[in-house]
Amino acid sequence: MDTSRCSKCGNSSAGLPTKAFDISVAPGTRHHTLLNSNEPPEDSDFAFIRSAVSSVDARLACLDDEILDLEEKLRLLEEERASLSSYRARNRAILLPLRKFPPEVLGEIFAWSLPSITEARRHKFDIADSPWIWTHVSSRWRAVSLATPSLWSRIIIDADDVYPVSLIETQIQRAQKLKIHFYGCETADSRPQIQMFQLLSQHASRWEEFSVDLTSKMIPLLFALRDQLSSLERLWVQWDEPQSQAAVASLDSFASAPSLVDVGIQNEFRFVPITLPVHQLTRLQLDAPWETHTTILKLARNLIQVHIRIDFDDEPWPQTDETINLSHLRHLYLSHPEALAYLTAPALDELGFFVEQDDPLDIPPLVTSFLDRSACPVRRLCLRGSPDAYTISQILRQFSSIIELVIGTSIAGPTTRERANTLMAALAVSSSTGSTTIAPHLSLVLLMCAQTNYMDYNTYFEMVNSRWQAADCALKSAVLLTESGSGLDPATLRRLHTLRQEGLDFLHLEGPAASMEMGAWEHYAWAL
Template sequence: MSAFSNRRCPECGSLSTGLPESPPSMGETFDPSVEPETRHYALLTSNEPPEESESTFIQSLISKTDAPLARLDKEISKLQEHLKMLEEAREFLRGYRTWNKAIFSPLRRIPPEVLREIFSWTLPSIRDALHSGRFEMGQSPWVLTQVCSRWRAVSISTPSLWSQVAIDYPQNLRTSSTYSLSLVEAQIQRSQKLKIHFYGNHKMDSRVQIQMFELLSQHSSHWEELSIGLTSAIAPLLTSLRDRIPSLARLWIQWDGWQGQIGIPSIDCFETAPSLVDVGVLNKHRFLPILLPAYQLTRYEVDCPWEEHRRILTQTLGLIEARVYVDFDEEPWPDPNEIIGLLQLQRLYVSDPQILRYLMAPALKGLALLGAPEDGSELLSHFHSFLDRSSCRLQRLCFRGHPTPSTTTEILQKCPSITELVLVHDDDNARESINALIASLTVSNLPKSTVVAPHLELVYVGCPEESYIDYAAFLEMLESRWKAENCALKTAALVIEDGPGPDPRTCAGLLGLHAEGLNLLLLDGVAAQDEMECWSFSASWN
């Protein structure tokens, strides 16, 4: 008896190699061996078709395999059942082993105060919480109560985990609220101080939103922060807050479309808030007076006519940061008969350089300007007279819009105290000016060439929309200033909210500078947007 080493394809019968050298044992009832030099062997080891007289014999051989196959299938089934039992027993023992090993887990020894700190880092950002449009039970802090009894006890007894209440009725939501009143009530009961973020939607059923805001208002004495998007149905409810918000320190108000301001003459409930120090108001559609405790404000951000700004600014005593955005102003700029002294102001953003004519800020460290190409000579005039009047030692200069190279370089050359330059451009019209400015800051290899502002320690460049920056030129500028012996560059940033970023070669060059010691920030997307807002002293509610 000799084994064959060729195997046929089960589909077409063609020959293939790889049969074992000896046939497996099939028991006493079936012998699969084939004698060499027989007709059967020849048919198995070739592609010849059988004769009609041979078909009966081959068919009988095939039939003889039915019983052994059935027997083997039964045996395999038994083995599979046994294997399943073994696997289940193994999984049970693994679980039992892990369960017992957990007794030695370091987590059991972590003090509650450390757990609280860890839990605080799991909280979602305001942006993420509002984007959900609901309370996510699989998200912190709710999910922390579902892990184990100890985590539940620690999380429930940590008021700071529950202080942030984020409720948003987005424009694409047309159905009833997905926020549960009972869950909001439970969250409030677990907190001490509250940070309320409530954004209404005039296209939705106002009754649901009113009911929710009234629930929150019942606990207004615990509010520390309020960020609110008002509708015409929600705005009248603010009157009930008067003299009932003793702890409110930060306030942000905006409107859900122009419809939200219909029928609302003014808002005066915050005028008597004794702790309110940080206020931001985005009117956007039309100016609506909001009475504020100006004398106690340390931060201020409002878009309104200049006269309203003047009224508020003349009352402030300890203002440290201000964003003065002049809007809704049809009257020409008045003569600066009276200069407003902001003696403690350190950071200032102005939407028009004309505003500088009316201000004096001797403690100012950072100035952000919204500029345009045609503002060059006028900006220089207002800027230098402001600095002369203030006698401040300005450290950071931020340009948003279209900073002209000549204007920017003249300011930098005449103000050596400015060690930080921030450039933010947001449209195609700024392409030429921003790249020309980058070129002017590049240190030339030519002998006796003048280096612009060698004292600059920080250069930030940002693009809120599509980027129009010549990345290779930006890298060349940084490399030239980093390697120049007389330049003080230490920190740089390239922040792009949308559009393609630098090519791989430029990225490699930037990362190479970082490896050499340059403090480098590269950001894109939502994080880039948040970063750029901070550059011009906009409020951060994260």
């Protein structure tokens, strides 16, 4: 074997030395004494100390050279390993099932990657987001993404963001139908907002959805859209600021939209009449005086879902026995349950209304009269505001068809907490002799809270647990959603998770995740 010697220390340089450099010093020698004490050296000591240092310097230099050689070898080995790993990954990727996915399946996967509207508004426009990112992965993925127009149909414009006009134009070209979400801002620079709205308006005939926060500067542009919205199916209109409505008497931009079936109008600041093709609507949410609602409801015979928010203005309810028959209505949500006295809905599946803390005790008779008159198979009861035990128990006792109870509240305070605790106690199964269970047929109880201090969650657990354990109760699912707060105490949360392990379909979410889940419930997303 050919072994070379280090010119500096004489050791083999073909690899690590077989024998370590000898640094031992014999006890009793002058060298040993100097190493292990602070005794000053004599002149005669300098020669052998310098010799020892020189020998060590040579060996250290040799070791440094060997370390450099090994580091270079390691670098080369690591580079080769990285190259081979990449080559292996590319070869294995050929075998992945994803390569064989049909284009329509791949396009569906891309569609699920699109950010929600909330996420898109929270983050600034970025071509590294979906769907833009899929055009830069591979030629096939680019081809699939470009051949899937629905990926490009949703365009979200926020006045607080900056959008490259060229990219918006590219997105418009790649889409077929357009879903426009335009969030104007009264206090922001109107020029880029107007420029972008004018660009989108050039393609108004392709708008399938249009959701807008209107500003005063956008009103003339909106009037210009009349008779151009031939594909519009879904519309949502709200006003950015009170001054946005200042010079608007009414809007008729959507009166001639032949495909419009789904409309939401939020008049938060004051009522602005908007002319709609009401005879063709299937879904409507509207803030308006009750007189306006009645006029529309008498004409909108195809409604399946309606949200009636009444701009009451202290006007008295009309004195009439006439009721409006909504024969196709499946979902009804009211800001004022008093409106039930004027409606009939024989096909109703879901009923929701807002309960004020000081509401009179005549809500149950209103609901009973409405449901008896409608003879409808209502399955879900949704209450917002500050629902009380009396109202809910009276309704549930009389209508066994109600198997899902949804309660949502954004009202905080000791009175709300007391009412909530009383409600949970009333819904719990009592072990007392002779007591009866309220609505043993309930299969779902869903609770949505703005704050975690809405109630005593130990009381909530006792309600859920008692219904889960009771042989005569049908509870299968319990959902608890809280948007903010300190969270449930660990002990209560552990006990609730124990029920899930026993088979209860239990879901608990807090914060943004809870908000997203709340949005999945349409009656909550289109809030009363």
